[in-house]
Amino acid sequence: MSKKKSYYTLKDKKDWISFIKNMGNPKDKDSEIYNNNKKNGKTKIIDLHGFSLDEANKKVRDLVNFSFENNYKKILVITGKGLRSKKKIEKNPYLSNEMSLLRNSVPNFLKNNKELSNKIYKISEAEFKDGGKGAFYIFLKNLKDKL
Numbered sequence: 001m002s003k004k005k006s007y008y009t010l011k012d013k014k015d016w017i018s019f020i021k022n023m024g025n026p027k028d029k030d031s032e033i034y035n036n037n038k039k040n041g042k043t044k045i046i047d048l049h050g051f052s053l054d055e056a057n058k059k060v061r062d063l064v065n066f067s068f069e070n071n072y073k074k075i076l077v078i079t080g081k082g083l084r085s086k087k088k089i090e091k092n093p094y095l096s097n098e099m100s101l102l103r104n105s106v107p108n109f110l111k112n113n114k115e116l117s118n119k120i121y122k123i124s125e126a127e128f129k130d131g132g133k134g135a136f137y138i139f140l141k142n143l144k145d146k147l
Contacts, residue, residue, distance in 0.1 A: 076130055
């Protein structure tokens with residue numbers, strides 16, 4: 001088997017280097033959303049991709065407590081849709097009980113935890129622009145209402 005020859009020229013290489021240098025910094029939509037929300041101080045965001053259920057519940061609990069004490073009104077919780085879960089039923093991966101584990105379990109954890117549920121006004125699915133079915137909002141009560 002012979003080695004594959006490359007058919008690019010020195011000019012191609014120079015053009016490519018020039019293109020990369022002049023490309024600038026591509027926009028990062030996630031940091032843009034985070035920074036916009038951080039500026040107006042109304043929304044906190046947490047991304048739970050890669051966390052176990054226990055870790056995710058702890059992170060959300062801590063964020064709800066922090067946000068409530070600091071008068072934030074809304075938390076965006078990004079769980080993902082669970083479409084790439086590695087824990088699958090052997091015969092049919094589309095019937096996995098583990099898929100969407102965080103998406104379904106974290107809201108239940110919040111509703112069943114009396115301390116947290118007293119701080120929460122409402123939990124609802126996120127808008128499409130914020131993740132749709134792969135995320136949800138936690139709307140918090142006012143701190144003064146709790147006192």
